[in-house]
Amino acid sequence: MSTPLGIGSRVDHMHFGKGVIVDTASEFYIIWFKSQQDTKSISKDYEGLKVVDGVDGAPTDGPITIADIEQALHNILDQRLHDTQVVPIALKWKRGNMILKPNDPTMQAKEIPIETFFHKIVMVRDKLRVMEQKINAHKGLDDADKVELQQYITAVYGSLTTFNVLFKETIHQFKGVSTKD
Structure with missing residues (x-):
């Protein structure tokens, strides 16, 4: 230096x-x-x-x-x-589109770039992590309250595991409650 x-x-x-x-x-x-x-x-x-x-x-x-x-x-x-961490999308989804097609034929379908949708999912994940940190550091909550709130966040992660297919690397994926003992 x-x-x-x-x-x-x-x-x-x-x-x-x-x-x-x-x-x-x-x-x-x-x-x-x-x-x-x-x-x-x-x-x-x-x-x-x-x-x-x-x-x-x-x-x-x-x-x-x-x-x-x-x-x-x-x-x-x-x-x-x-700071935001760069989270890569799986290569098979790059430049792809997601189409939301309503059942009603009189309504128009909505097309969204998958990368835009993926970015929103990553932002949700990052905000959940910040929420976890704030809960764990909160001085007004006792341990039981922290555990209870943490369980809700873990359940949300579990609901979001559907989107893990979009992540290139497994370390960035959502993880819910493990069913393994």
Whole structure:
């Protein structure tokens, strides 16, 4: 790493995993690692540190405060919440169309590109995942309430397994309640 990294840079350490630079010194970075739930001092010339998303390492005015660290983490978390993962559609459906044909012959059929429909399904899946995270992190719900709400979400996933045929990779598919013991 020849260019110094600034506060807010996201990195990946070979042992500690993903982290965020929260302060810098002349010879090392102070990095908060999610897996450790703590900060570590890592040498700036350490070879096992990969840059995920670099921020310019321009000098800062004065010492770094807790408020600066909180703001940097808030910005990064806010950015990550809006990141969308590219989910590929199965090749056999690319450039295909879905036709909705009413039983009434006087009504016109509706044709929709399958990729548009697939995008909507992926958005539903992603919103369900965010809802799960919000339920699990909610401080006003007790464990029983969280489990009950989680069961509804799992049932929704189960109902959406019909659309798994559209996904190229099984890791992106919906998974409901397993019937295996």
